[in-house]
Amino acid sequence: MLILAFDTTSEAGGVGVFRDHECLAQIANDGPANCYSVSLFSMVDRAFAEARARHGVPERGLADMQLIAVTSGPGSFTGIRIGLAAALGWAKAFDLPVRAVSVLKALVDAARIQTEWAVPILDARRGEIFVGIVQKATQTRDGCHEPPLQKEHGWILRPAELAPFLSRRLPQGAGTTCVVREHDRTALALRETLSSAFQWQAVAGTLVEAVARLGLQDYRTGKPQPAGSLDAYYIRRPDAKLPTSNTNRNSELEFQAAMHIRKAQEDDLEAIMRIQGKAPKAAQWTVADYANLISDPLGLVLIAELASTSPPTLAGFAAFHYVMDEAELRNMAVDPAHQRQGVGRELVAEGRRRLLELAVRRIFLEVRASNSVAQRLYFSAGFRLRSRRRDYYRDPPEDALILALELTPAREASAPNRNP
Numbered sequence: 001m002l003i004l005a006f007d008t009t010s011e012a013g014g015v016g017v018f019r020d021h022e023c024l025a026q027i028a029n030d031g032p033a034n035c036y037s038v039s040l041f042s043m044v045d046r047a048f049a050e051a052r053a054r055h056g057v058p059e060r061g062l063a064d065m066q067l068i069a070v071t072s073g074p075g076s077f078t079g080i081r082i083g084l085a086a087a088l089g090w091a092k093a094f095d096l097p098v099r100a101v102s103v104l105k106a107l108v109d110a111a112r113i114q115t116e117w118a119v120p121i122l123d124a125r126r127g128e129i130f131v132g133i134v135q136k137a138t139q140t141r142d143g144c145h146e147p148p149l150q151k152e153h154g155w156i157l158r159p160a161e162l163a164p165f166l167s168r169r170l171p172q173g174a175g176t177t178c179v180v181r182e183h184d185r186t187a188l189a190l191r192e193t194l195s196s197a198f199q200w201q202a203v204a205g206t207l208v209e210a211v212a213r214l215g216l217q218d219y220r221t222g223k224p225q226p227a228g229s230l231d232a233y234y235i236r237r238p239d240a241k242l243p244t245s246n247t248n249r250n251s252e253l254e255f256q257a258a259m260h261i262r263k264a265q266e267d268d269l270e271a272i273m274r275i276q277g278k279a280p281k282a283a284q285w286t287v288a289d290y291a292n293l294i295s296d297p298l299g300l301v302l303i304a305e306l307a308s309t310s311p312p313t314l315a316g317f318a319a320f321h322y323v324m325d326e327a328e329l330r331n332m333a334v335d336p337a338h339q340r341q342g343v344g345r346e347l348v349a350e351g352r353r354r355l356l357e358l359a360v361r362r363i364f365l366e367v368r369a370s371n372s373v374a375q376r377l378y379f380s381a382g383f384r385l386r387s388r389r390r391d392y393y394r395d396p397p398e399d400a401l402i403l404a405l406e407l408t409p410a411r412e413a414s415a416p417n418r419n420p
C-alpha cells in the first residue's frame, strides 16, 4: 500500500512516501512551523520526485497514493490547520482514506520504549508543556485483557506541575519512560524536575515514519474513519473564543482545580445516597451501612465536592475499610453529571495516599466482570487482576474480579497532598 505521511505540527515536521513499512522517500522541513502553507506542497513534490527517481513510484503522484496519514496535534495551530486541510482536500479530490495520528503517540512509537508506561512531553510554548500518558496493552495470566490507558491527546501543564501530576496519574513503581524530541530543550530540561526512577529517551529527526506506521496500523485494524470526521488536538484554548464555547479539552483540569476531597460526615449521608441511587452498578447500601463506616475508626469514606458551587455539590464518593496493612475499596460512585472528568481517579488516588499514611500496603476490591468502565478506572490506577470468583454476585448472577493495588512508600512520599 502506498502511503503519503506528513507532519506539520512543529518546525521538525516533514513528508514521507512509504510502501507499507518501507520508506521510499523522506523530506525534513527546514523552515519555521508557520510556513507550511508553502513548504508542505513543495516537500510533497520533492518526496514524490525522489521516490520516483529511486523506486519508480509513484508515477502519477497523489493519484497513485492509497492512504494519507497526517498528524493532528498537539502543536502549532497554524501547522495543524494546514496539515489537516491539505489531507482533507487531497482525500476528497483523489478519493483516498485518511488517518489522523496524534503527535504524542507518534513520539512514543518512534522511541520504541521498553517500559510499560510512556510519558511523551512537548514544549507548548508560553511557559507550558504538552504531556501524554500511554500504557502498553497487557495480557494477564488468566487471559483477561487489561485495557491500555491511551491519553494520547494529552494535557497542557506548567513545568512545575509535571511531577505531582505524574505521581497522581501513574501507578506507584511503574516503569516509565519520558519521551521527548531531541531538539526540544524545554522538554529535555524537565529531567531535572523528576526523580531518577523515570527513564528518558530523546527522539531525533522527523516523526514521519512513525506517522506512516500508526496510520497504516489504524487503517488495517481500526474502524473506518470518514475524512470529514478528522479532528485536531489543539489542547490549548484559542486566544479568542466565544464565552459559551465548551469544546475545551482542558476542562478536566479546570474541573479538577475546583474539586476538593475530604472525609465524609453524617451530614453528607443524604447526598451520598442520592448519588448511589443514580448508580445501579455501585453496591446498593443502606444509610446505616455508610453511617457505620463513617464512625468506624477503621473506615475511610471520602467524598469529592465541587467548591465552585454554593453550597458545594457532592460529585462522588469512595468507601474504604482497612485492617492492619490491608484495605478494601468497598464501594464507589460518581454522579453521572460529573463522570469522565477525573473524579473517580482522584478519589482512588486520594484514598491510596491516605491509606498509605495509615501504614496500609495493599488495597483489594471486587468488581463485576461486566463492569468494564470501573475496571478501566481501576487498571489505569495501577490495580492488577488477582483472581476471579465464579458466580459471586446475585441479581443478576455474575463472576467477580478480585483486583489488588500494591502501595510502595518511596514513590507515594513524593505525591503532594492537595486535599488536606
Ligand SMILES: CC(C)(COP(=O)(O)OP(=O)(O)OC[C@H]1O[C@@H](n2cnc3c(N)ncnc32)[C@H](O)[C@@H]1OP(=O)(O)O)[C@@H](O)C(=O)NCCC(=O)NCCS
Residues within 6 Å of the ligand: 149, 150, 151, 279, 280, 281, 282, 283, 316, 331, 332, 333, 334, 335, 338, 339, 340, 341, 342, 343, 344, 345, 346, 366, 367, 368, 371, 373, 374, 376, 377, 378, 380
Ligand atoms: C466507575 C466510576 C466510579 C468512574 O468514575 P469517573 O469519575 O467517571 O472516572 P474518571 O473520570 O476518573 O475516569 C478515570 C478512567 O476510568 C475510565 N473510564 C471512566 N469512565 C469511562 C467510560 N464511560 N468509558 C470508558 N472508560 C471510562 C477511563 O480509563 C478514565 O480515564 P481517561 O478519562 O483518562 O480515559 C463511574 O463510572 C461510576 O460511578 N460508575 C457507576 C458505579 C460503579 O460502577 N462503581 C464501581 C463499583 S465496583
